[in-house]
Amino acid sequence: MRKVAVIGAGMTKFVRRALETPKELSWHAAKMALDSCELTMDDIEATCFGTAPDAFDGVHMNGEYASDGAAGWGKPYMRSYVGGGTGVFNPIQGWYHVASGMFDVVMIVAEEKMSSFYPHAQAAFVTIFDHTTERALKPNLLWIFALEMNRYMTTYGIKKEDIARVSVQHKRNAAGHPCALLGEPNITVEDVLNSETLAWPVQRFDVSPVSDGAVAIILAAEHVAKRLTSKPVWIEGVGWYLDSAYWTNRDLVYPRYVEYAAKMAYDMAGIKEPRKEIHIAEPYDPFDYKALHHLEGLQLADRGKAVELYINGTAARDGNMPVCPSGGLLGVGNPIAAAGLMKIAELFWQLRGEAGERQVPGQPKRGVAQAWGDLMQVGTVVVMGR
């Protein structure tokens, strides 16, 4: 397999309701990514696009619809879709396009316009459940996460005020992000605990906001990357894994789908001791407890102990292993597929030392990004290094 590098990235602002159509959001991100590494459409040999359920954008086969903005014209083009895991699977699809030797330069675009779904994007999720056993109960993701969070907290005896630290840290980190929707430099644990209860124990500020946005990156084979940039960021390992589609047959306390995806990626990257070898982590954080769950699945904390990384400062931007220095979904926003790819873009900027106000100190060498989705049972993981 050939070595694959990220050589450019672009990102729109994440907003509540964008004027731009899904095509236009994709175009902004794709154009920014091209400009960032001084390439043109002629240099792009293939394009990989990602969005989550069509219901959000309100266009069935959104991949085909958005293809002109997503740099798909005249290219071998395909949309991949693994729900919330899409944004980190997308670059994996691009990676094997290049690693296989088929293409030298590939554009990756992820877009989501959640504001289209009316009145609230949450209701779109009723369309993903089993029509016979589940849909009649009108389930939504808040239910499922509330059930899972309760089980996780109770099993390990984790306090809600400690889980709230995750939300506080991510939203504070996002304050330095020019694309962020919810950067809040002064938010406190009390603010989270005093926010509206949505489905106990989940409260408003435990959850990432519905948003619109797009992100794009450009991948290149080693010989091209070295010619185009002095600072390529390598994709060192990739992994993805599916657990049972029945959430009643999954371990709600420990995300095995993340563990197996992470082990696949670490093996490829030659990582034996992730806690020493990973310098920045961007776990998927649509809910605050989910970041903890995922840090444990990523083997970056013992089971039930991830919250200690927040309590003892390890996860802080200037800590030993900064977690979500981007601000994550909780702070920057959660346009599903775009939010996952944002984590890849963040590692690209952080590892090149180009993250501006968000830059973590100490010239980090290696990071891991992870997303999760489908019917809440897929894990997607990418390890990047310089």
Add this chain to the structure above:
Amino acid sequence: MTLLERDPQAPAAWRGNLPVTSRYTYGIAGEKFFRALKDEGKIMGAECPTCGITYVPARAFCERGLSELTEWTDVGLVGELHTFTLVFVDYDGRPLYEPELVGFVSFGDGGIVHKLEADPDTLEIGMKMEAVLKPKTKRTGSILDIQHFKPVK
């Protein structure tokens, strides 16, 4: 009645739906295009100076190079009939009371698919077709602000 309902051996079934309601925005190009149609009764195109392609309806960007399209022009209300069909059934497969004429009227390097108002026997591919707009007070900023296309007399 569907085949399933007619067949006494068919498995038991119930009806459900995927409740999806969307609130769309016009977008960068749509805001401009539909404002011109509604307020000025104009069909706008956008030309890419690099490719020499004129997109109708006008777009915000060229799909070939991703450059922004800033050169918008009024392409007039008359285009050329590129192709047409006479439709006898609706999308549920039911016969239409009156068959409907649908055509693709080309403008620039693109065009508009819309209803035609004409005697089907008089239609010829390549003939000039003119957009008939709703009166200004009835226009809402929709593709239906164009009522239909008719042959140019």
